[in-house]
Amino acid sequence: MGLHPSIIDKTVAAELCTGCGACAALAPDAVQMHLAEDGFIRPRGIGALSRSQTGLIDAICPGRAQSAPAPARHDHPLWGPYAQISQGWAKDDELRNAGASGGALSQMLVWLLETDQVDGVVHIAAHADAPMANQITLSQTRSEVLDAAASRYAPSSPLLVVAKLLETEGRYAFVGKPCDVAGLRHWAKQDPRVSQRFPVMLSFFCAGVPSLNGAEQVAGHLGVKRSDVKRFKYRGGGWPGLTEVETHDGQTRSMQYHESWGDILSPQVQHRCRICADGIGLAADIAFADAWETDARGYPRFTEQDGRSVILARSAAGLRLVREAVRAGALHSEPLSIDALEAMQPGQVRRRRELLGRLAGRSLAGLPIPKYRGLGLWACARQAGVRQTLRAMLGTARRVFLKHRWQS
Numbered sequence: 001m002g003l004h005p006s007i008i009d010k011t012v013a014a015e016l017c018t019g020c021g022a023c024a025a026l027a028p029d030a031v032q033m034h035l036a037e038d039g040f041i042r043p044r045g046i047g048a049l050s051r052s053q054t055g056l057i058d059a060i061c062p063g064r065a066q067s068a069p070a071p072a073r074h075d076h077p078l079w080g081p082y083a084q085i086s087q088g089w090a091k092d093d094e095l096r097n098a099g100a101s102g103g104a105l106s107q108m109l110v111w112l113l114e115t116d117q118v119d120g121v122v123h124i125a126a127h128a129d130a131p132m133a134n135q136i137t138l139s140q141t142r143s144e145v146l147d148a149a150a151s152r153y154a155p156s157s158p159l160l161v162v163a164k165l166l167e168t169e170g171r172y173a174f175v176g177k178p179c180d181v182a183g184l185r186h187w188a189k190q191d192p193r194v195s196q197r198f199p200v201m202l203s204f205f206c207a208g209v210p211s212l213n214g215a216e217q218v219a220g221h222l223g224v225k226r227s228d229v230k231r232f233k234y235r236g237g238g239w240p241g242l243t244e245v246e247t248h249d250g251q252t253r254s255m256q257y258h259e260s261w262g263d264i265l266s267p268q269v270q271h272r273c274r275i276c277a278d279g280i281g282l283a284a285d286i287a288f289a290d291a292w293e294t295d296a297r298g299y300p301r302f303t304e305q306d307g308r309s310v311i312l313a314r315s316a317a318g319l320r321l322v323r324e325a326v327r328a329g330a331l332h333s334e335p336l337s338i339d340a341l342e343a344m345q346p347g348q349v350r351r352r353r354e355l356l357g358r359l360a361g362r363s364l365a366g367l368p369i370p371k372y373r374g375l376g377l378w379a380c381a382r383q384a385g386v387r388q389t390l391r392a393m394l395g396t397a398r399r400v401f402l403k404h405r406w407q408s
């Protein structure tokens with residue numbers, strides 16, 4: 001007999017859902033993803049889950065739990081496992097320009113395809129019918145990868161296609177947010193086909209997923225209605241590149257990246273991302289990020305320049321790929337120190353260090369928290385010190401308490 005899909009309801013109600021789509025892929029007859037009113041993609045029950053489906057969802061869902069990534073050559077308290085840290089860019093100028101930072105991620109995908117190491121790439125592109133939204137795409141050529149380059153700050157559910165691809169004979173590179181890749185790694189522990197079909201798992205640093213309503217507000221600020229949007233580019237076309245809206249009547253309007261992300265999109269990040277232990281792609285073979293230059297106060301400078309990506313090879317397989325892509329002349333890479341990485345990514349540093357305090361604050365306010373195992377949160381909190389941890393704890397408890405009192 002089937003069970004009511006209460007694991008889905010509970011995860012969504014507790015604001016733990018990341019929107020990855022794994023549950024709907026594992027139980028398509030019982031769970032469907034939909035765009036909720038708040039502008040996030042969420043699962044909903046459409047049928048009864050079996051006991052075994054519930055067990056699998058519980059084991060794979062990255063919103064409910066995340067566990068330690070595979071060991072690597074070094075394990076840094078803040079940055080996690082890594083084999084090599086470098087910065088670099090695509091040697092293909094068009095990819096470098098189109099990418100969010102240095103196009104290194106897209107270049108890696110093109111090189112993997114052109115050297116027949118994978119048959120396809122699962123990643124995210126603009127939705128064909130709703131240009132502010134995302135859709136999953138399977139790219140097989142350079143031009144398809146190029147079309148999907150650059151970050152899209154809106155919800156996406158890339159794990160939705162995994163179950164179907166497991167039924168094929170192909171080998172794919174998977175690109176997803178750190179939580180998507182964590183979910184795929186959990187899945188690999190449950191089903192040996194995952195590692196065969198997805199020999200390469202790539203991710204990027206992630207400050208969180210904004211609601212799709214955020215993009216609509218960006219368009220609104222530019223005086224464009226949703227129905228008038230023909231093309232919506234969040235960034236890219238330079239570093240960081242402009243946020244650009246093209247309308248059906250051929251006009252293009254734009255906004256600086258620091259305005260769209262900083263003022264409009266980042267305040268709309270989903271709650272689950274605010275208690276995320278892994279904005280740095282801990283489970284990926286390679287994690288990419290912006291190699292920002294920072295000013296004297298440690299804030300990233302967003303002046304336009306040629307793009308540069310952080311390239312953080314975590315696994316032995318990731319290290320081999322970076323080295324071979326560099327040797328083949330596809331990728332430029334130069335060493336980057338941990339101190340330089342820390343200076344480039346002040347937001348991620350603060351978030352990792354404060355997370356234990358934030359989780360304690362949420363617990364204090366009586367709300368469930370994700371189960372994190374082996375993600376180095378105590379080591380990060382030690383770096384923050386007692387005062388910063390307590391401040392994060394009390395600040396979170398207060399915010400949660402006020403929000404729930406307001407809603408009740």
Ligand SMILES: Cc1cc2nc3c(=O)[nH]c(=O)nc-3n(C[C@H](O)[C@H](O)[C@H](O)COP(=O)(O)OP(=O)(O)OC[C@H]3O[C@@H](n4cnc5c(N)ncnc54)[C@H](O)[C@@H]3O)c2cc1C
Binds near residue numbers: 099104125148155236
């Ligand atoms: C929601 C979000 C938050 C981010 N936060 C940070 C941050 O805090 N710090 C930081 O340094 N970098 C962040 N990034 C990553 C950064 O913007 C670049 O992706 C990264 O620097 C790699 O750049 P690149 O030029 O090498 O990648 P590109 O060559 O531009 O390749 C990007 C790849 O990511 C895929 N992609 C785009 N949007 C999504 C999405 N929503 N979900 C899954 N895949 C997607 C594309 O399909 C493409 O394959 C974030 C990206 C996203 C999508």
